[in-house]
Amino acid sequence: MLRIAELVSSELRTREVLVRDEEPPSDYGKKPEERTADELVEYGVINLDKPAGPSSHEVVAWIKRLTGLEKVAHAGTLDPKVTGVLPVLLNRSVKVLPYLLAEDKEYVGVMRLHGDVPEEEVRKVVSLFKGPVYQRPPLRSAVKRALRIRRIYDVKVLEVSGRDVLFWMWCEAGTYVRKFCHDVGILLEVGAHMQELRRVRSGSLKEDSSVTLQDVVDAFVFWRDEKDESLLRRVIISVERAVEHLPRVVVRDGAVDAIAHGAALAVPGVLRVDSGIKAGDTVAIFTKKEELVAVGKALMRSEQMVSAKKGIAVKPEAVLMKPGVYPSLWRAR
Structure with missing residues (x-):
């Protein structure tokens, strides 16, 4: 039965949440804020305040060299003289790059x-x-x-x-x-040219929460050399915060591992969805503990996801969660 559960409000969007079913809490997974430092780096994003001078590619190269991380990418090129918000994605978070590039x-x-x-x-x-x-x-x-x-x-x-x-x-x-x-x-x-430019927001990331290159360097030094995670946890945000602009589909625990293996999300696996989703829209698939599982394309409207008896609700395009975090209940069927 279709029910309105709550109203989700933010500066960027206001959506009703439509509930298909409910499921009791479980011990599987963990909330993003409970991740270890290693897990935070694996699924992290840096809201960097790019300085004037280096290109966006040079900034990424510096971060990659200074941190020793295997995968680092930026979402949205800024010219060398331009400053401001430059989303920098780390390791598995790089998979959401196309969706951050499309942000306003x-x-x-x-x-x-x-x-x-x-x-x-x-x-x-x-x-x-x-x-x-x-x-x-x-x-x-x-x-x-x-x-x-x-x-x-x-x-x-x-x-x-x-x-x-x-x-x-x-x-x-x-x-x-x-x-x-x-x-x-x-x-x-009379003619005109751009004298100065600063990016103050990229999608859900704003300049008032951005960090400097020196902050990034210090955070990794303190973490690795002194085992102090405090600055690291201020410098790196979870990938979930970087995709707050995307409408959500929350799924059952039993559906998570199948999606982590690349399977499409069928409607029986849906718990609740944001209203306003249309077929073809990009959506984010979340667990009950607000972990990002994947980003994909909706194949039906919000109302259909909570009322249909069968069918595919979302086709994943970028899967972030590793297999094995949640039980493989789908294999037992």
């Missing part, structure tokens, strides 16, 4: 005009860029220079001082802010 972003920047323009006119022209915009990647780009459409969800002028314009932007992943500044200059008929 927020920036604060300074645009320098090449001529004098009344503030009212600047604000008027900047407001015109809210919505879909055509952009072509710059010559020095890692992607094909094909004309494409990106969406600017919101953009505001915060302050104008002479020819310097302080602005805030909320945009789709892959939006070139430098191109935005150039295009504003064209419409104002």
